[in-house]
Amino acid sequence: MPYRxxxxxxxxxxxxxxxxxxxxxxxxxxxxxxxxxxxxGDAPDRIDAxxxxxxxxxxxxxxxxxxxxxxLGIGSTAPVVVVNTGGTTGGNLMQVAARMVRSGTxxxxxxxxxxxxxxxxxxxxxxxxxSPMIIEQPLGMGAYHMGAFAACAYQxxxxxxxxxxxxxxxxxxAKAARNPYxxxxxxxxxxxxxxxxxxxxxxxxxxxxxVSTSAxxxxxxxxxxVRSERASGSVGRATRPALIxxxxxxxxxxxxxxxxxxxxxxxxxxxxxxxxxxxDIRNPAEDFDTVELFAPYAHMxxxxxxxxxxxxxxxxxxxxxxxxxxxxxxxxVNMSGGPKCTNAGVAGELAPYAYAALQVMGDAPAEIQxxxxxxxxxxxxxxxxxxxxxxxxxxxxxRSN
Amino acid sequence: xxxxxxxxxGEAIIRRSGSDGVAAxxxxxxxxxxxxxLRYDIHLGATWSRFMDGLRQRKLxxxxxxxxxxxxxxxxxxxxxxxxxxAEWLELPAEGTLEVYTVAWHGFxxxxxxxxxxxxxxxxxASTLLMHHVVGxxxxxxxxxxxALPFGTRVRAVWAEERVGHVLDISHFEPAS
Numbered sequence: 001m002p003y004r005x006x007x008x009x010x011x012x013x014x015x016x017x018x019x020x021x022x023x024x025x026x027x028x029x030x031x032x033x034x035x036x037x038x039x040x041g042d043a044p045d046r047i048d049a050x051x052x053x054x055x056x057x058x059x060x061x062x063x064x065x066x067x068x069x070x071x072l073g074i075g076s077t078a079p080v081v082v083v084n085t086g087g088t089t090g091g092n093l094m095q096v097a098a099r100m101v102r103s104g105t106x107x108x109x110x111x112x113x114x115x116x117x118x119x120x121x122x123x124x125x126x127x128x129x130x131s132p133m134i135i136e137q138p139l140g141m142g143a144y145h146m147g148a149f150a151a152c153a154y155q156x157x158x159x160x161x162x163x164x165x166x167x168x169x170x171x172x173x174a175k176a177a178r179n180p181y182x183x184x185x186x187x188x189x190x191x192x193x194x195x196x197x198x199x200x201x202x203x204x205x206x207x208x209x210x211v212s213t214s215a216x217x218x219x220x221x222x223x224x225x226v227r228s229e230r231a232s233g234s235v236g237r238a239t240r241p242a243l244i245x246x247x248x249x250x251x252x253x254x255x256x257x258x259x260x261x262x263x264x265x266x267x268x269x270x271x272x273x274x275x276x277x278x279x280d281i282r283n284p285a286e287d288f289d290t291v292e293l294f295a296p297y298a299h300m301x302x303x304x305x306x307x308x309x310x311x312x313x314x315x316x317x318x319x320x321x322x323x324x325x326x327x328x329x330x331x332x333v334n335m336s337g338g339p340k341c342t343n344a345g346v347a348g349e350l351a352p353y354a355y356a357a358l359q360v361m362g363d364a365p366a367e368i369q370x371x372x373x374x375x376x377x378x379x380x381x382x383x384x385x386x387x388x389x390x391x392x393x394x395x396x397x398x399r400s401n
Numbered sequence: 402x403x404x405x406x407x408x409x410x411g412e413a414i415i416r417r418s419g420s421d422g423v424a425a426x427x428x429x430x431x432x433x434x435x436x437x438x439l440r441y442d443i444h445l446g447a448t449w450s451r452f453m454d455g456l457r458q459r460k461l462x463x464x465x466x467x468x469x470x471x472x473x474x475x476x477x478x479x480x481x482x483x484x485x486x487x488a489e490w491l492e493l494p495a496e497g498t499l500e501v502y503t504v505a506w507h508g509f510x511x512x513x514x515x516x517x518x519x520x521x522x523x524x525x526x527a528s529t530l531l532m533h534h535v536v537g538x539x540x541x542x543x544x545x546x547x548x549a550l551p552f553g554t555r556v557r558a559v560w561a562e563e564r565v566g567h568v569l570d571i572s573h574f575e576p577a578s
Binding site: 124133141 | 481
């Protein structure tokens with residue numbers, strides 16, 4: 001690979017519910033971009049290209065990229081790439097930007113994830129359009145119903161209890177309470193999780209992500225350019241960039257009925273093998289300092305921990321209950337509180353990448369920074385029955401060299 | 402320019418909310434309603450049209466991959482494992498095993514009235530699951546629905562009286578015994 005790509009800046013906005021949000025979608029994007037450029041120390045005219053994403057029909061607008069660059073103050077000539085993968089669009093943005101930098105066609109690429117769950121008065125109706133129409137949607141199959149299939153199958157195979165699911169939620173909220181950018185910052189008790197309104201068995205409302213508004217921006221740049229400019233003091237702040245060591249994406253069949261086994265995340269297992277090999281990860285439990293997973297539903301985090309090699313099949317809940325994934329544990333997971341507490345659509349999918357990079361940069365909010373983190377993992381997933389998975393490994397340049 | 406730009410105003414609002422987590426918005430966010438009401442005719446294509454025509458005649462049509470022998474229902478034009486065009490068509494029995502299901506306690510606008518159960522059924526001879534409604538569940542939120550209808554139950558298709566070439570030409574699946 002001719003060039004290496006690093007994350008040199010990250011900008012987040014404080015998340016709220018749509019009801020409390022006083023900024024518009026574009027204002028949130030502007031704020032995130034300004035913060036990312038402040039963080040990286042780049043002037044707007046340093047940006048060679050913009051990668052952004054949208055989701056068909058979610059926003060009541062087809063904004064795409066038609067006038068985004070002008071409104072962002074980046075100028076009128078930067079090329080814009082709009083990603084729309086029909087699921088985990090945000091999880092693909094940084095990967096596209098990194099490929100552009102690695103290929104040598106662009107040196108500094110801005111990645112922008114906007115608040116795409118913002119505006120629909122009946123968001124579930126919009127999200128449910130994601131369920132495969134013609135075959136599965138007419139059955140009354142919406143977003144969390146599709147999610148619940150895995151929860152049911154996993155519960156049946158491994159004896160997962162509702163209390164286990166509640167324990168995952170309690171842990172996520174305790175972490176989000178520390179994150180100044182999180183949306184749901186309330187702590188919650190297991191009883192409150194269990195007595196919440198049932199949605200689709202075994203999931204209750206409290207086991208499912210909220211609808212949030214926020215924006216996330218990242219600056220992805222050529223590693224050697226960033227290093228030499230910073231050494232000479234010509235551009236940028238002294239921020240430690242996060243090397244994108246390895247990344248990848250993988251897809252399952254479109255119809256839910258094409259999944260081989262709902263109690264295992266086989267697609268993620270396969271992807272992890274591929275990405276770990278590229279980053280020379282031999283023992284994931286020892287090799288990562290912290291992990292950010294896209295786990296909007298309570299059962300997903302234990303299943304992902306298993307697929308990623310942090311726990312044996314069925315052992316994910318025990319890992320969480322043991323305290324190992326807590327802030328002071330040996331593998332802090334979702335220090336941000338994860339999408340269970342903040343999910344703003346494309347911004348929500350880009351967030352694990354932003355937080356995992358911030359950890360390596362040492363610039364995560366002080367309350368959630370893992371001391372000395374220099375190798376982290378970011379994960380995204382989405383689409384019908386979570387058809388798509390994506391992963392990236394971040395390292396400090398010092399460690400990598 | 403005498404007035405601050407929208408984004409500067411936004412920055413001020415965010416900063417003012419401070420670190421105590423309490424939103425200090427000066428007023429209720431201003432919103433205006435926009436309505437999209439679009440209807441679509443989705444062309445099913447050759448493969449799914451044949452499947453839907455089969456349903457109208459109370460037949461469950463599947464197709465298979467010549468390379469890996471997987472049998473797909475609903476049928477598909479390509480094998481998603483081998484990336485080969487599918488070849489042979491066959492009819493499957495309207496009976497199989499209920500491998501997994503969820504009880505929807507909460508539906509959505511335009512969907513069926515909850516509670517209802519949606520399951521993944523492995524028709525005999527199929528490599529994929531067919532998703533459909535299942536009956537026989539005890540809709541009591543206090544107990545485990547699997548007590549009345551365990552995973553692994555044998556089920557069969559119940560056909561709708563009126564069939565028009567739609568997935569709901571199968572009314573639902575019911576326990577076979």
